[in-house]
Structures are given as C-alpha cells and as structure tokens.
Amino acid sequence: IVLEAEPTGYPRAPVGKKRVWIDVRNQQFVAYITFDRRGEMWKSFEPGWSRYEDGTAAVKDAKGNSDWSWTYVHSHDIQANRMSRIMHTQSTTGGYKSLLSDNGVDVYNKYLTNQAITRLGQA
Known part of the structure; x- marks a missing residue:
C-alpha cells in the first residue's frame, strides 16, 4: 500500500507531502519519504526489523516466542546528504x-x- 499525505491549514509547514509504503502482509512500513514545499525529495526513512535475539539472550512474548519489532531506522536527509541511524534500545535518558x-x-x-x-x- 502506498499512502500520501499533505498538510492542510499550515501554509508555512516545511513538509509539502509525505509518502509511506506499507507491506500488506504484516502491516509494517517499508519506506517513508518526505518532500519539501517545492515538491523535491527531502528525507527518506527505511526501517530494519528483526527478532530480539542475540545468541542465547532473547526477549520473549507471553507465549514464549522471541519478540520482533523494528530495531533501527536509517534516515537520509537527501538535500544535505546526511545519514542518521535511530536505534531501538532497552532504555534511554530519563529512565x-x-x-x-x-x-x-x-x-x-x-x-x-x-x-x-x-x-x-x-x-
């Protein structure tokens, strides 16, 4: 599924449009691109998914199966050519x-x- 959204009522919004690709088999997003107000590609987001397993350590669900979720997101600022990686961690500052x-x-x-x-x- 490809979804597109545009801001309404926010004439100064820096994002002109966003487009999201979703895998219908598991309802997870595969990619996400934002466009600036000129319609030029601005940023892309690409997630990585996996089971929470590392050798013998694993996070289990209520049924005892290894849980899975997103583990990271790559964010590429196309216009500035800068890449960021967002990691899914166990905890963060502030507890x-x-x-x-x-x-x-x-x-x-x-x-x-x-x-x-x-x-x-x-x-």
Whole structure:
C-alpha cells in the first residue's frame, strides 16, 4: 500500500507531502519519504526489523516466542546528504524503558496530551 499525505491549514509547514509504503502482509512500513514545499525529495526513512535475539539472550512474548519489532531506522536527509541511524534500545535518558506491549500504561494520557507534553518538556 502506498499512502500520501499533505498538510492542510499550515501554509508555512516545511513538509509539502509525505509518502509511506506499507507491506500488506504484516502491516509494517517499508519506506517513508518526505518532500519539501517545492515538491523535491527531502528525507527518506527505511526501517530494519528483526527478532530480539542475540545468541542465547532473547526477549520473549507471553507465549514464549522471541519478540520482533523494528530495531533501527536509517534516515537520509537527501538535500544535505546526511545519514542518521535511530536505534531501538532497552532504555534511554530519563529512565524511560522500551516496552513491546503497553503493560497497562495509558500511553495517550502519559505522553501525548498537551499537559503530558508540557510536563515532559520540563524534565
């Protein structure tokens, strides 16, 4: 599936359009490109997926199977010719830990409301 989106109501938005490719077999995104306001390609994102296994160590799901998810994302700023790699790690600064399931956490209210974003920005 190829999805395209354009901002509406934001005339100064730096992104003019984004295009996302999704694999219909597993509903995972395969690639993502943003275009600037002139319609030129600006940035591309490409994820890597794998099981969480490393030799004898593995992260298991509730059924005992090795979990899998994204492990990294390559982000290429095409216009500046700069590459970044985003890694999926166990934890990050501030004590945040990566979870493969919500474990009862109200993610929306904890991280995505205006109040939560303000609170998190104060840290």
